[in-house]
Amino acid sequence: MNVKSFNDLVDISEKTGESLHKIVLDWEMLDTGYSNDRLIENASKLLKVMEEEYESKKGKTFKTLVGLTGMNAKKMYDYLPDAFVGEHIFKAATIAVTISESNASMGRIVACPTAGASGVMPGVLLTLEEAGIEREKLVLSLIVAGAIGKIIAMRASLSGAEAGCQAEIGSATAMAAGAAVYATGGNARQVSHAAALSLKSLMGLVCDPVGGFVEVPCVKRNAAGASLAFLFSDIAKSGVESAIPFDEVVDAMMAVGRSLPESLRETGKGGIAATPTAKRIVRNFSEKFKISDDHS
């Protein structure tokens, strides 16, 4: 089993008639030596962390490290009954922002695939769970999402410093969209299309955190990722296909990432971080906290 692309996994699944998660589990066993049971057990533990963290943090405010965010999750939680975009999407966005604000306040999160994008996956999985999807199915969907992320890690990057936010929120969204398709009964091909459509729509997204802190615009981009994931899950399940296959989209994402200037790759020097307001925030902050040089 020499897997180099997500399409390889989908092909094997279609040819053998074996479910996609089973193909992924066997691929992982050959690569790392982890048994199917061990992988499922560990993925289940990670889902449990997401469940526990949201359960204990929902509807709360956060004292974040820099204080640029922390009040948004509660506002969204309270607004949920009035959301025009619909309950599922708004709930996913609310969960995503809650986990991201918790991340910014040194809460426990699951780096799925990164800390900065840690709200997207719980946003989608926990909304599916509240809607009645069985937990076992969600664990397998998380593993399928892991395969999407692993292909991105192999062919491109999951790091904002290397390839911009498209590699973090973009990858998380592709993973979550694939998971949503799989959890709601979509087939392997539709998983691949949902991931491709998501990543295409976030192509070129730059990593421009104000002051370099994981707060602005990171927290709210997690909301965008979670809602887009649900949108493209449904679009893929409606039969819409991505004209460009997922693996080629991943390659294109990396090429775009390489051509991004350093100022747009997590340095806090370009994009949103270079606005007058952002610069004022950072100036106030750095005057407050300064460490002395070593004179010994």
Added chain:
Amino acid sequence: MISILDVIGPSMIGPSSSHTLGAMKISKFVYNLFGSVPESATFYLHGSFKETYIGHGTGLAMIAGLCGIDTDNPLVATADEIAKSSGLSYEFKAIDLGDVHPNTVKIVAQKNGTIHEIIGSSIGAGRIKIISIDSILCQVTGDLPTLVIENEDIPGALESIVRIISLNNVNIAQMNLNRISKGSKIAYMVIELDYELDDSVIKTLKMLKIIKSIIYVKALN
């Protein structure tokens, strides 16, 4: 080969795998080296760590690691209080360590008069590389139990050390030999093992005449 579990995890304390989790793992390596919380420590922050020590919680994460707190324990956020109750005093200083990874820290810690100095880099996605242990250069990940041995540089020294380890059915994963100077007849070896060593094995090693000093650091997880 990267595992799916590394992609969908780990569970950690935010906000940054490089600046929080990695930073914490470097100082937890120092905690494991002492086997307990040191009495005092100075963190010399190099490169990006100087910028992230408040905003990414790098400072708190380093204090938490030195207190031996688990890397996904929410107590990390209040590590300054835990340090106080554990009797750890600490300070942070800025430093330029030269041509090293941008996320690098030198930690000098002390307990009962014993001082250790560790330099480590957080190299991304929560992975670390310890590049110096008490001035002995190395490339240690902390994922495996690590032995640092200062020994007489004479024929058969290596063989006698390896024999004791292998007699206890522990496989050597990585090994690095270094000679300080040929004249002094002192050499260092840094060994990463597949399994933890029992205290009795360390004791047996210490009894070897060729061994000058020995440091054993348990695996991070």
